[in-house]
Amino acid sequence: MTKYFNLVNSFIYKEIKTIFSYKFHFVIKFLFLLVQLIIFYYFCSLISKDYFKFLFLGLLFSKIFSHTTTLLETIKQDQFAQTIYITFSFPYSEFTILLCNFCAKTTIFLIELLIFIIFSILFFNIKLNLQHLIFLIFFTIYTIIIFLWYTIVSSSLTFLIKKSEHLLYLINSLIDILSGVYFPISVLPPILQNISYLLPTTYLLSFLRNTISQSKITYELLFYPTIFGFILLPISILIFNFVLKRMLKIGRLAIY
Amino acid sequence: MINECIVVSSLSKNFGKLPVFLNANVSIEENTITALSGKNSSGKTTFLKLVSGFLLPCSGKIFIYNQDISKNRMFAKKTVSFTMNTDYGFYPQLTLKENLVFLCKAYNKTFNDVSPFIEKLNLKDFLNTPFFLSSSGIKTRLWLISSLIKNPKILLIDELTKSVDSESKQIIYDLIKELKTKYKLTILFVSHDVNEIKSLCDQWIKIENYKFVKIK
Numbered sequence: 001m002t003k004y005f006n007l008v009n010s011f012i013y014k015e016i017k018t019i020f021s022y023k024f025h026f027v028i029k030f031l032f033l034l035v036q037l038i039i040f041y042y043f044c045s046l047i048s049k050d051y052f053k054f055l056f057l058g059l060l061f062s063k064i065f066s067h068t069t070t071l072l073e074t075i076k077q078d079q080f081a082q083t084i085y086i087t088f089s090f091p092y093s094e095f096t097i098l099l100c101n102f103c104a105k106t107t108i109f110l111i112e113l114l115i116f117i118i119f120s121i122l123f124f125n126i127k128l129n130l131q132h133l134i135f136l137i138f139f140t141i142y143t144i145i146i147f148l149w150y151t152i153v154s155s156s157l158t159f160l161i162k163k164s165e166h167l168l169y170l171i172n173s174l175i176d177i178l179s180g181v182y183f184p185i186s187v188l189p190p191i192l193q194n195i196s197y198l199l200p201t202t203y204l205l206s207f208l209r210n211t212i213s214q215s216k217i218t219y220e221l222l223f224y225p226t227i228f229g230f231i232l233l234p235i236s237i238l239i240f241n242f243v244l245k246r247m248l249k250i251g252r253l254a255i256y
Numbered sequence: 257m258i259n260e261c262i263v264v265s266s267l268s269k270n271f272g273k274l275p276v277f278l279n280a281n282v283s284i285e286e287n288t289i290t291a292l293s294g295k296n297s298s299g300k301t302t303f304l305k306l307v308s309g310f311l312l313p314c315s316g317k318i319f320i321y322n323q324d325i326s327k328n329r330m331f332a333k334k335t336v337s338f339t340m341n342t343d344y345g346f347y348p349q350l351t352l353k354e355n356l357v358f359l360c361k362a363y364n365k366t367f368n369d370v371s372p373f374i375e376k377l378n379l380k381d382f383l384n385t386p387f388f389l390s391s392s393g394i395k396t397r398l399w400l401i402s403s404l405i406k407n408p409k410i411l412l413i414d415e416l417t418k419s420v421d422s423e424s425k426q427i428i429y430d431l432i433k434e435l436k437t438k439y440k441l442t443i444l445f446v447s448h449d450v451n452e453i454k455s456l457c458d459q460w461i462k463i464e465n466y467k468f469v470k471i472k
Contacts, residue, residue: 003364010361014347017358021349021386082344085310086402090362091334248312251271251305 004100007092011104019108033116034123041124056126057212058181061205063116064140065175067109068147069154069168071102076158076165079256088253094244095237098155106144113140132212139211143204146225149232156236156243162256179205200225261286261410261442262307264468267316269302275466276302279316282461282468289436289443291453294463300446301341303463304412307444308338320410337408339399341415341446348388352379352398355387356405363405373401376431378424392419400428404435411435413445417452429456 019026040059044052075098078084090097117136120126128136144151157164176182178192179201185193196202207221247253262284269277276299284290294300305311306318309325309332318325325332346355353367356374360367374380377397382390390398396419403411413432417425433456435441447453453460460472 006364007362010358013361014350014354014358017350017354018347081346081348082340082342083347085338085340085345086359087362088310089308089333089338089406091330091406093330245312248310249314251302251311253310 004092004096007090007097007100008103008107011101012107015104015108030115034119037119037124052124053126053213054184054209055182056120056124057209058176058205060113060116060136061143061179061201061208062176062181063113064143065147065179065201066172067106068144068151069172070105070109071098071151071155072158072165072168074098074101074105075155076256079254082254084254095152095240102151106141110137110140128212135211139208142222146200146204146229149229149236152233152236152240156240159247159253160243175199175201178202181205200228259286260284261321262444263319263322265317265319267306267318268314269299269306269311270314277313277316278466280467282470284442284444284459284461286442287436287440288458289432289445289456290459290461291457292444292446292461292463293448293453298463299466300463301414304338304414304444304446307332307410308336308412309333310338334406335409337403337406337411339403339411339413339416341396341418342399343392343395345399346387346395346402349386351384351386352390352394353383355398356383356402359402359405365405370401370405373404373431377401377427393421393424396420397424397428400431408441410442410444413443415446415448417447417449425452432456 036059040055041052044055075084078087087097087101088094092100113136114133117126117128117133121128154168157168161167178185178188178196179199180196185196185202188196203221204225207218210216210218210221244253260283262282264280264282267277267280269275292300292303302311306313307320307325309329312326320332320335323331346352347358350358356370357367360370374383377400379394379397379401382394385394387395387398396416400413400416403413417428420428429452432443432445436443445457457472459470462469462471
């Protein structure tokens with residue numbers, strides 16, 4: 001177990017050093033976050049007073065969900081810089097290496113998410129107490145675990161189809177809209193509502209909103225996404241192993 | 257008794273319709289320095305990638321210490337290190353030291369473990385230079401040091417001295433000899449330099465017509 005912890009630790013070290021070597025990007029990232037919140041806050045204020053609270057939780061969920069495809073960028077950058085040769089030389093399976101890398105990225109992501117929440121509390125009149133914050137940390141980790149299959153599939157796709165990131169961005173954007181990130185799914189056309197109810201993200205987002213906005217814990221909403229996640233996880237691992245073997249055969253593992 | 261640590265049996269590899277190896281066989285003895293040469297695109301780097309487990313053969317087998325690495329790639333990962341000939345391969349914005357610390361942490365080692373090699377390869381003055389600002393010669397030395405972090409039994413080197421000055425070349429040659437004698441490593445290196453091959457290696461293999469030919 002210690003060796004895996006050390007591997008995660010090494011990736012955290014690399015992430016922190018990289019963040020501080022791109023200081024300008026670091027500052028711009030938080031400025032972007034602030035500007036994004038200002039824009040949404042302004043538009044929401046034109047609709048209704050409580051709409052921003054609704055949207056804030058949607059945006060928060062969207063951030064958590066899009067984090068599940070973060071390995072796509074990592075793999076892409078590792079292929080560009082050819083650092084994939086040093087990381088994939090570590091004496092662990094490629095799957096373990098990517099998973100440890102993902103754990104490191106998730107640690108950094110939790111800090112970023114916390115900053116996002118603090119911004120919202122300080123400047124945008126979002127009322128969250130300590131209990132809510134603890135709940136959000138657990139919810140984030142839970143969501144990331146439930147969507148681990150999506151992380152693995154998106155990583156496999158990055159190896160298999162070069163420049164596939166736009167496809168994933170498109171899928172993520174559609175999932176955002178259909179899950180009710182920006183507006184309630186009841187305003188969608190009936191056919192799209194049917195699709196919404198098939199998505200596990202819809203239930204997770206409803207669970208998040210119920211818990212934070214209405215202080216109502218609706219565990220039954222977690223049933224479908226959990227089953228969905230645990231069924232697809234072994235399938236996604238099989239897909240990853242198949243893609244890896246294929247890349248090793250055709251020699252395109254390190255090529256973007 | 258001769259111990260063969262790398263045995264290649266009926267190896268075939270092609271990329272699409274382009275053949276690289278056709279039913280090729282070769283064996284490399286333990287604790288030797290072996291040179292690998294051949295024309296451009298003859299398959300030298302491909303062979304190193306096959307031995308290190310970064311590529312899988314189309315047919316045939318590669319054994320490392322009697323382990324079929326197509327079936328047991330983890331064994332190749334644990335025993336083989338690959339020193340590449342590229343200006344990339346490390347995190348560009350990170351300094352040489354930060355890159356090495358990252359690798360040391362991943363291999364459960366400390367930075368002190370690589371310090372002797374840093375001293376030997378005169379890299380101390382460049383440790384705080386970002387990788388992207390380093391010269392090709394410095395990058396080459398960093399590749400060599402990073403390959404030694406995991407304490408490999410087999411070291412694969414791809415045209416290591418291509419971008420280094422004559423003084424640094426000698427330092428690298430001395431280190432390679434020391435790795436063989438003191439650390440008992442088996443070294444397989446790709447080179448086009450006949451003088452380098454003759455002065456350094458115990459065994460010389462050429463790739464010709466998709467097969468291995470033993471010269472020495």
